[in-house]
Amino acid sequence: MTEHRRIVGDTLLKVENISLGFGGVQALSGISFEIREHEILAIIGPNGAGKTSMLNVINGFYHPQEGAIAFKGEVRRTMRPHRAAKQGIARTFQNVALFKGMSTLDNIMSGRNLRMHRNILWQMLYYGPARNEEMEHRHRVEEIIDFLEIQAIRRTPVGRLPYGLQKRVELARALAMEPELLLLDEPMAGMNVEEKEDMCRFIIDVNEQFGTTIALIEHDMGVVMDISDRVVVLDYGRKLAEGTPDEVRANQDVIDAYLGVPHEEELV
């Protein structure tokens, strides 16, 4: 595998002035930012800030009322999720969305579905070109399994796996799509310290080895500041700040939102 990393390049995805409301609730108002090629971008903010809504807009689960999204230069307002997947956007979910009855292997193989093109009849008989194709994809999937160190659970139905491993399988399935943009919704939520360290390592490795652009939501500030190139801060559906981790850390608005504004008497 070739090393792509550290040539943070042009804009891969540009979010322009996105507004999204559900009935009376304004989830996002006038959000703009960009995701650059090969970078790791973190989206942070308190609960209910609109982080997950933002990801859902990017991969087409939600359709914003206003604004546009440009992915690889192609501008769009709304898109169906499976179209987004075809264009190279993969994602994981806050509360693990796996195919629980299927084995780890089948789950990851489902990520290759879009790349399989052989005739159904040949596939049914497992014959000829379809067989070669299946082998080829199996090979790619095995690489990912090795990469994420989940060899031992290949055949286990994922419903039986502990939470930390399920999150890893979900990442594996997203990687199997060989996406250009990977959206991770709280990849480390509910994990213990060791699992978090593993996941951090995997995210950095994915970024360095495959050159995959990553946008992630995370609550653990230590992690965010360590691994991300840039940070976007949301609060109450608005963009509070954007910049390098250091810039964001020094931003007064962000400090207020996270630590609270001291009352008058406390200032004295």
Add this chain to the structure above:
Amino acid sequence: MDGAPVDLLNFVMGVFGGLFLDPVVSMFNRPDKLIQLFTQGLSAGVMYSLIALGFVLIFKASGVFNFAQGIMVVFAGLTVVTLMEAGVPALLAIGGAIVAMIALAFAIERAVLRPLVNQDGIILFMATIGLAFFLEGLGQTIFGADPKPVPVDKLLIPDGKLRLWGDVFPKPVRIYELDLTAAIFGALMVAAILLFLNRTKMGRALRAVADDNQAALSVGISLQTIWVIVWSLAGFVAIFAGIMWGAQSQAGFSLAVLALKALPVLILGGFTSIPGAIAGGLIIGVGEKLGEFYWRGVLGDGVEQWFGYVIALFVLLFRPQGLFGEKIIERV
């Protein structure tokens, strides 16, 4: 005055003997009959399995219990018969029915499933009840309300009786060729569906949708496409069932009720299990025939009508999730 207890004892012994002793004696005396009942039961069972598969596929992929499955069988059967009555050759008529069922699948996806996406199962279920009535009305407009005979000879379905092993048993085992044909083609169809589900990327996508809609979308599976495929598959199953059931009596709207025979099969096998649908169908098919023949004396006629439900209830006592259903384990 000890007549009453003795009468009661006699009655109990009589019922006990009728239920458990007489059948065993009869099985020993007439093994040919037993084999015959088994083959009849298995071929009926394959048909149940097939219908149950139609239910399971749709239930898994779109979370809908499809009440309209029975009327789809009628619709498909009548399409074939009507086309053939108009002089269309058998294969073309079946082809026509396939096209009709695919068109129906597209229409159902567009008009029923898409507007109701993300609704509760019960709402979709009610929608399929509506669909059943709509199809019944539409069918009677197109085909007329009268049942039609299936031209068995033109479809090249053999319609005789085989007499086998006359030298081994006291009497030869009689097997209806119609049953045998149904069993063989039914088994082939089940095998094809299983290969489709387990080997193809479409099958994998289908299982994925069954597990988690949102996750399936995120890996680029289009729900709409999957729904159309599943409903088309259920339609193909319906064509076959329509022809075979129609051949045994006539193709008419009363066949729709027969499809509900798949209900105990589903309870027995578990609503989400494909092996369950197959095994359940065979168990119910054989059980019904055996119950009908051996317990008719004690329990009266028409055992076949309700016996499947008794088997299903009995299984539920021990396995509430069905034979092969997913065991629901909730962490508390």
